[in-house]
Amino acid sequence: MKASLKILAIILGISGVLVVSGCTELGDKVSDHEVLGSKPQVSSAPVSGPEPKVKSTYKDGFLYFEGMVAAKRSGGQSRSVLIIQGLNEEVAMNSSWDELVKIGQKNKSGAFYPVSSEQYKQLKVGQLVRMTSTQQEDTNPPLRNTQTMKIIKEPQLMQVTGFRDDIVTGYVLSIEMKENLISLNISDWVNRNNRGAIDSMMHSINIPYDGDTKLLDGLGQKLKVSELKVGDKLEIIPNKNWSYERMDDNNLQTQQVTRGTMTRSEKLKYMLARPGTIHTVVVYEEGAVPPKDEMDFGRYVPGAYSGGISWVPYRKGEAIDYKEELMVTTFPAFIVFDEEDAIYQTDSIRKLQKWFNDRAAAAKGSTAVE
Secondary structure: OHHHHHHHHHHOOOOOOOOOOOOOEOOOOOOOOOOOOOOEEOOOOOOOOOOOOOOEEEEOOEEEEEEEEEEEEEOOOOEEEEEEOOOOHHHHHHOOHHHHHHHHHHHHOEEEEEOOHHHHHHOOOOOEEEEEEOOEEOOOOOEEOOOEEEEEEOOOOOOEEOOOOOOEEEEEEEEEOOOOEEEEEOHHHHOOOOOOOOOOOOOEEEEEOOOOOEEEOOOOOEOOHHHOOOOOEEEEOOOOOOOOOOOOOOEOOOOEEEEEOOOHHHHOOOOOOOOOOOEEEEEEEOOOOOOOOHHHHHHHOHHHHHOOEEEEEEOOOOOOOHHHHOOOOOOOEEEEEOOOOEEEEEOOHHHHHHHHHHHHHHHHHHHHHO
């Protein structure tokens, strides 16, 4: 068991001190069951009352560990959660993966647990849970096997889906340090009230900043412009008279810019499948020639065309690190998604072919039984 846990630790990207930002799963379709195509906004209202009381003790040879589900991650086959003791729910919903790992390292208050597919679906960020284990790897936070799992309390904060009209929300396209400009893609915000066909045109604006501009994270802590990354979600409160439709200049003047926290479904929005289908994604290193093209899929995995195939280059240093988010250990990675999350991952197109063949055979057998 100990050897298998070491292998899992390597797969999840856990280093000796576990400062890397990968190894379990964040969000659920995620954790808040949001509607695809809409973007959640987490309440910034303070959470009153003390942090939840938790405990970690041995009973009948089992380690009981009570805490809050802080983060979840899945690579399609490996699924695990980060549980932290004494965590405030608002902190869990507004902190990045790196920040949560550091919180878990402090005073030995966190632990990683591999979970089954069914357990993964049940767990949500913000839940209080009790986990029991019989063994662990002495990383920081430790990686423990999951013996039993019990949900003690559901999340208290409500996540609201959709965009607000008075807060312009966009994703960083570029940061021009010399010009003091942040370029944002605000297409989703512009189309927030569109219930029909979505305009495929990209809508963008520039945000000027200077020494008087407040740049904050989701918890109100100050940030430096150098800490922003391409792909970061930013929220801006514009001047009352500003209107994207009427504007003559695309610079939006503001005194405060807030970096929002993205749910897992936001991070994977271009990879998730349409409802009732699956979507195959080839993730490869930027600068490398994509290893398999349409002809290869037509020859080996024609079934993948039923839900669509996409090629996504991996760019290190961006806000969404697909290598860590999807626990990719080898490029290229062939990953199959349903409408909620990754459901299968391999580095072999032959294995991908077998997975599709087995899936088709199982579906045919199920139809025959009916």
